[in-house]
Amino acid sequence: MAAGGQQKNEQNVLSFTEVVKGGMTVVDEKLFDAAAVQTVDFTTADHMAGGRALPIYCVDTKEKKVGLSFDAAWGNDDTEQILEILKNHDIHVTFFMTGEWVENYPEDVRAILAAGHDLGNHSENHKNMSQLSDEEKQEEIMKVHTKVKELTGYDMFLFRPPYGDYDNEVIETVKGCGYYPIQWDVDSLDWQNKGLEDILRTVTEHKSLGNGSIILCHNGAEYTAQALNGLINQLEEKGYEIVPVSELIYREHYHINVQGRQISDRETS
Numbered sequence: 001m002a003a004g005g006q007q008k009n010e011q012n013v014l015s016f017t018e019v020v021k022g023g024m025t026v027v028d029e030k031l032f033d034a035a036a037v038q039t040v041d042f043t044t045a046d047h048m049a050g051g052r053a054l055p056i057y058c059v060d061t062k063e064k065k066v067g068l069s070f071d072a073a074w075g076n077d078d079t080e081q082i083l084e085i086l087k088n089h090d091i092h093v094t095f096f097m098t099g100e101w102v103e104n105y106p107e108d109v110r111a112i113l114a115a116g117h118d119l120g121n122h123s124e125n126h127k128n129m130s131q132l133s134d135e136e137k138q139e140e141i142m143k144v145h146t147k148v149k150e151l152t153g154y155d156m157f158l159f160r161p162p163y164g165d166y167d168n169e170v171i172e173t174v175k176g177c178g179y180y181p182i183q184w185d186v187d188s189l190d191w192q193n194k195g196l197e198d199i200l201r202t203v204t205e206h207k208s209l210g211n212g213s214i215i216l217c218h219n220g221a222e223y224t225a226q227a228l229n230g231l232i233n234q235l236e237e238k239g240y241e242i243v244p245v246s247e248l249i250y251r252e253h254y255h256i257n258v259q260g261r262q263i264s265d266r267e268t269s
Contacts, residue, residue, distance in 0.1 A: 052168060053170075053171035055161070055174075055256075056180060056214070056262045057185045057214065057260030058184075058208070058259075058261050058262070059212035059261070060212055060261050060262060060263040060264065062211065063211060063212075063241070065242075066186075066209070066213045066235065067213070067242075067243055067245040067247075067248040067249075068093040068215050068243075069094040069160070069215060069245055070082065071095075071122055073098040073100070073101055073162075073218075074101075074219070076101075076104070078224065081225045082224070083111060083112065085228045087115060088229075091242045091243075092247075094119075094158060094244045094245040095120060096122035096159075097119065097122050098124065099123070099124035099143055099144035102144060102148055109151055110151070110152060113154055118158060118246045120156060120159065120182070121148075122159075123140040124139065124143040125140060129161045129170045130169070137169070137170060138173060141173070141179065145177070155178075158245055159181055160182050161181065164184075180249060184216035185213050186215045190221040191218055193222040193223060198223075199217075199224065199231065200227055200230050203215060203234075212248065212262075214245060250264050253265045
């Protein structure tokens with residue numbers, strides 16, 4: 001669930017100031033306590049941009065593809081309908097699930113995987129990851145990982161931090177757990193429950209929508225399932241192929257620029 005997530009993330013970006021001196025990153029005390037000084041690990045430079053570790057917001061690609069994703073932290077009233085619509089369009093997407101959602105709706109988890117969609121990690125308890133200890137961060141990631149593995153046999157490798165909240169330590173912990181940290185550059189704002197047409201307009205007229213965009217939606221939002229058929233149609237009318245995030249991102253030989261765009265080093269070398 002990312003209700004309010006886009007707003008919080010934008011606040012983080014605006015107030016996050018850092019100075020790299022002698023391999024150290026000093027983080028703005030507005031977000032972290034006075035002792036929040038982190039050593040930058042330059043061995044993970046693929047996720048570093050200007051001294052800050054970044055998740056993947058979007059992907060640099062010449063192909064007219066977008067990744068469609070759903071955060072699953074609320075109920076499951078519309079999950080069956082969403083899966084049916086996706087099946088009718090023969091497209092696959094990514095579902096980022098919390099541990100509670102996995103526990104409450106195990107059959108939905110199995111159905112999502114059986115339909116060929118990505119299973120993604122959205123943390124165990126949907127907490128602000130940057131406010132947790134290193135041990136707590138790992139627990140938030142690995143508890144739900146274990147649940148999904150035991151339930152389905154599937155090893156998740158895509159992680160979306162709740163509320164879009166992260167710092168350098170969160171990104172490095174995510175990577176250390178074997179995950180790619182995933183954000184979004186197009187927020188449907190479906191959690192605001194303003195109506196079907198608002199979702200369609202927000203996504204299809206979004207200034208960031210383009211090749212390699214990652215679109216954020218939620219199952220459990222009031223109008224998302226109702227808007228989904230039209231959203232798919234309008235994206236396809238614009239020439240976009242909708243794919244799961246796992247098919248959009250580069251798995252190796254890449255770096256991330258200051259906008260969070262994942263860029264292949266093979267294409268630019």
